[in-house]
Amino acid sequence: MGTLYADIIINISHEALDRVFQYRVPFSLCDQIRVGQSVRVPFGAGNREQRGYVVRLSDRADYDPKKIKEILSIEEDSVDAESRMIQLAYWIRENYGSTMIQALKTVLPVQDKMKQKEKKTVKLLLSMEHAPAQLDEYFGKHYVAKARLLAALMDHQELTWESVIKNLKIPRTTVEGMEKDGIIRVQREQFYRNPNPKGLQIEEPLPLNEDQERLIREFKEDYALGERKTYLLHGVTGSGKTEVYLAAIEEAVRMGKQAIVLIPEIALTYQTVCRFTKRFGERVSILNSRLSKGEKYDQWLRAKNGEIDIIIGPRSALFVPFPNLGLIIIDEEHEGSYKSEQTPKYHAREVALQKAEMEDAAVILGSATPSLESYQKALDGEYRLWTLKQRAKEAVLPDVYIEDLREELKQGNRSMFSRRLYGLIEDRLQKKEQIMLFLNRRGYAGFVSCRSCGTVMQCPHCDVSLTYHRDGKLRCHYCGYEEIMPEACPECKSPFIGTFGLGTQKVEAAIKREFPEARVLRMDMDTTKRKHSHEKILKSFSDGEADILVGTQMIVKGHDFADVTLVGILAADLSLHANDFRAAERTFQLLTQAAGRAGRGEKAGEVVIQTYSPEHYCIVTAAGQDYEEFYQQEIAYRTMLCYPPVWQMLTVLLAGPDEEVCRQTAQRLGRVIKNSGIRVIGPGEASLSKVNDIYRQVLYVKEKDYQQLVRVKERLELWIDRQELPKDLHITFDFNPMSSY
């Protein structure tokens, strides 16, 4: 064995993170040294002895070997929280592709936050009613940057300062100008919200029902035997999964361990947090994106110092450093938001499993609609499958009807409500029961399409759909390109071309027209702009201050309204048309979750699914609340087309301003993969092939074995390292992507 070198970071707080120092490993330590260990090294001009962490081992010196100093010793008790974090970061780096620094910043998110001096957010002040006119004015005057910012804010309501300046490339002065004009506001103050709800009484747990009890008994037995398994809890909506989590946590805590509970940010509602606080009081804490960096840091320290036993939060809560972690729970484990969109593009579920293995913790994954990935593993026996088939309180699952919108049109019904839904709304209003109307508009905004041939109008520069504006023009929100709205379809000449966008505002207006006596609440990006408005709307609805709640996918998650007996899904198949292999799975999940909001109290519920594709298996199985059938159909489709989870997929994305460089590098990467005997698809243009004149090329590698893909990635990393590629060409890896490129 040759000489071994170790990359070492001296201090994992603040700026030092960006520098690693190479040291030689003395022969006597070669057998013991591992990534993550803390070591003593001579540092600086005076060779003062310092503590450092090993982040990489290699047999190659990056500098003149004569100038490389030697490690002094390995610290005995070096398996502390930091070293475990570094080991995890190393695993993330290896498995998802990133630099070690990027991986470290992922697992030490707080440290990174402490670097930011001030958190600034840019918010839209203008109402959505007035924004389109303002946008048109900007375009009229060719204020491209202003228009770009306004358009982005119309989509997102608020943006971080960094994304406005760096991603949207809006000049500072433009932002200031728009703030002066009262169009936007730059919010600078810190949010010093106390994360825990105050003044809640500790409540005794509900007695578990037989099914819940059976699962918890098994958990306790496994736990007592020292077996740390992964359980997949597949429970229909309202089956009492949360009660099972609470009982499992109680057991882990009783054994002197701590628990991490991951919940998608969107479902991290006041209601959910209260349930945990009522059970565990001061020993539980919350992390969410609304906390200030100081508050986040506090929760991190409290966990490290053993002041809390349970942390609840989104993805990043996984990296809270508990001294003796015993359990990780991932609620709504199928949620796409568990996958990071930034490099390293890790999946929190996979990282959780790795972390659990490293720290000897159990894992419970829970969902009414498990991801295909998890369900397949459960069927294979890799996870223990737990099922809850019945709702916890006497409540039964709702009756579901599918209504064919094409048929409605044929029968002369041009309204957005099918005859059945109309009748049921009337009925509920009369009985004074509550209604939820759900608009599935994931990924859609005012695009223009032909109803005869399906052509969608697109920007010639950016390859995204154009948006219709009231002045009769179609515009691209990425680059500002515009054209006149055509009178006939450019492809088939049909006159039936127009916007398909069905907004929540339109739904609200239609209700007011057709049921003038109904009290309506609307929940969407527009009405939840203000702090706490989200919670206010839900509270008001739950207090019975409205008959109908209209909303986007925001309203489907984790709410428990006892008086809702009717759920209407207005356009079930919009999300089915995204060109993405997970589209059917996502649609099935949304429909099942939405349907699950009905009839959670004593009164039975009904659900109406309105659709243009009533025969599609994902609509049929969602209506039947038949997850197994959906799984069988979907897995057959994935098997046939070699998609995850049956096959493993690596996406390599190249993005750069020079089309030729981008294309050529993609081709060379393709050859590197082929030369190692592995089949590659592409390179080809990404489906979003150009954004703001940045060209995007994509390569796909599909393999049965994940480790094979990891090796491909490593080979590519090595190759990329050795080339002199232009700095503005970005190459990123995405394993088993959540959406198409």
Ligand SMILES: Nc1ncnc2c1ncn2[C@@H]1O[C@H](COP(=O)(O)OP(=O)(O)OP(=O)(O)O)[C@@H](O)[C@H]1O
């Ligand atoms: N053992 C029990 N006895 C009585 N009520 C229960 C029991 N377990 C759960 N419940 C109640 O049933 C309702 C649904 O439970 P819970 O929210 O835990 O279900 P869930 O499976 O997490 O639901 P979803 O997936 O739809 O969010 C809640 O009101 C809860 O208080």
Ligand SMILES: [Zn+2]
């Ligand atoms: Zn057409």
Ligand SMILES: [Zn+2]
């Ligand atoms: Zn464009």
